[in-house]
Amino acid sequence: MPVCTAALFDVNRLTGLDLSASDLEELLPRLKCEVEGVEGGYVTYEATHDRPDLFSAEGLSRALKGLLGVEEGLRRFSVRRVGGALNEGPAYRPYVLFATVHGLRLDDEAIRQMMQLQEKLHATYGRGRRRVSIGVYDLSRIKLPVRYVEADPDAVRFVPLDSSEEMTLREIVRRHPKGREYGHLLEGKEKFPLLVDAEGEVLSLPPIVNSEGTRVTERTTDVLVDVTATDLRSAQEVLAVMVTSIAERGGEIGVVEVQSRDGVQALSLEPRVMTLDPSLVERIAGLSLEAREVAQHLRRMRFDAEVEGGVLRVLVPPYRIDVLHPIDLVEDVVIAYGIERLVPQFMPPQHSGAEDPLEVFSRRLRELVVGFGFQEVNNYLLTSEEVLYELMNAPAQPTVRVANPKPPQFTCLRTWITPQLLQVLARSKHADYPQRIFECGDVVLVDESSENMTREERRLALAVSDTRASLTDILAVVSELMRLMGLSYSLRRGEHPSFIRGRYAVVEVGGVSIGFVGEVHPAVLANWGLEKPVVAAELSVTAIYGLLSPRSLET
DSSP states (O other): OOEEEEEHHHHHHHHTSOOOHHHHHHHGGGGTOEEEEEETTEEEEEOOTTOGGGSSHHHHHHHHHHHTTSSOSOOOOOEEEEEEEEEEOOTTSOEEEEEEEESOOOOHHHHHHHHHHHHHHHHTTTTTTTSEEEEEEEGGGOOSSEEEEEEOTTTOEEOBTTOOSOEEHHHHHHHSHHHHHHGGGGTTOSSEEEEEOTTOOEEEETTTEEBGGGOOOTTOOOEEEEEEESOHHHHHHHHHHHHHHHGGGTOEEEEEEEEETTEEEOOOOOOEEEEEOTHHHHHHHOOOOOHHHHHHHHHHTTOEEEEETTEEEEEEOTTOTTOOSHHHHHHHHHHHHOGGGOOOOOOOOSSOOOOOHHHHHHHHHHHHHHHTTOEEOOOOSEEOHIIIIITTTOOOOOOOBOSSOSSTTOSEEOSOSHHHHHHHHHTTTTSOSOEEEEEEEEEEEEOTTSTTSEEEEEEEEEEEEOTTOOHHHHHHHHHHHHHHTTOOOEEEEOOOTTEEEEEEEEEEETTEEEEEEEEEOHHHHHHHTOOSOEEEEEEEHHHHHHHSOHHHHHO
16 A cells, blocks of 8 residues: 655644644544654555545645544535647557646645655556656646647657756656656657647656656646546546645646547546435444434535435545445445444344355256266456457457456456367367366356446356267267256257357257357367367356256255
8 A cells, every 4th residue: 555654744734733643643544544653743654545635645634624524525626727738649648638726835845745646646546657647847837738749759859857968758768767667668669658838848758757847846836737548537537636636735726628539538526426325324334323414424524415305415526536336435424433433243143154055056067067077177257359259250249348458368257158168178289089178157248237237147168179079979968967957958049150050059948048059160160279179068057047946956
């Protein structure tokens, strides 16, 4: 978790209070911050990674004012539009957002806090500046509008921060300390991202380093903040945290509209609206509070909350990017109430501990299939669309994808298991034949009717590879499984591009589809480099379990 430092005198002037070091040692844990030490008028604390608004003295003081009742409810910021900017940046780092903060009163400690927040955001939400990078500039030295462009790394020169020597962009990456630290983010790129003002003066080489000419000093009263990113939502969230924290120094926020290839993009500081049922507080925390009491606790945590028809309409400030679900609001209610005030109570178990029936059923299925001479394999739930669809010559279907995946082999959650069985067979060509493998595991399907838009399903997938493997081999296994479970099944002719036409069928029980059997198409075998025929079946264990009677499950 990020370790941050704040000066006691700075916290006091921001809160308008006279807090002692011991006061902070008592209060910070109530905000989920762990105090590591107090020395020389400075408190060092560890903030949880999900509360970036507490990474600096400004956000910390804002939260303390609410907790102590000095200033409650939603923090209202003065916001105005200050002009536009142009995004012509590189496709590998496609997003840029800007905002300004005016009327600041800065000293050395205020600047230090600003830089601390910037670097902690870089390290956490920015993923080491790979996903998001932030720049802060003295606005008086910049002529608006600003342009985000891509530039020849050998043709553009400027003096980087903490240097007196003018360098090309490529020289900065190779020689400047920040260039050596973050230059890998631009490795192999023909063009580098660049921020320039209306007169062509360089502001920065994101995500590496700013220009020395735009350095923020104690004489600075207005600043420009930029965020370049690979993800627009992350850019919005990080910029909101940054500018709302800086604005605690007495400033007005300016929103800059950016004209990009995808239209106009700009920072939004509008609060998000959420609904909280007060009964959730009692169910989760055991606190029997009236709706008005819950609303008051939320206001102490710097939300706006009003009772409407027995539920709470809650306004979430833009810097609280950790609040994603009503359960997060319950947590803040408990914090405001005081965790130390909670009285432990013994809760008798609601039921005796027992293995989930589906797991018991799955284990029995595994034992049966092993008895048929199959070897169990286990694959990751994470895989790639290449494995699921491209190599299977199958059309893509709605799939849960990983945002900004690092390993190319793990880009999404699997929607069926058979492709991974072929992957195992492709890696096992050196082993003896016949090869009979299976896996009983979960897949994840997109389901917009579910709360989290997905649905997990347990599947049993089997594959046989041999010189003379045919559809009969896999049908014999499916037929025996159905018989042992006491189910009557039928086969319905179907077609699937991964399987040979006329050698693929849908398995049905009582008119309900529970899976398929088929002989893999030669083109798919060629994609995987397989030289022997493969037959496969994939059955929905979840569906089969739902069709069985309780008595049959007991036996």
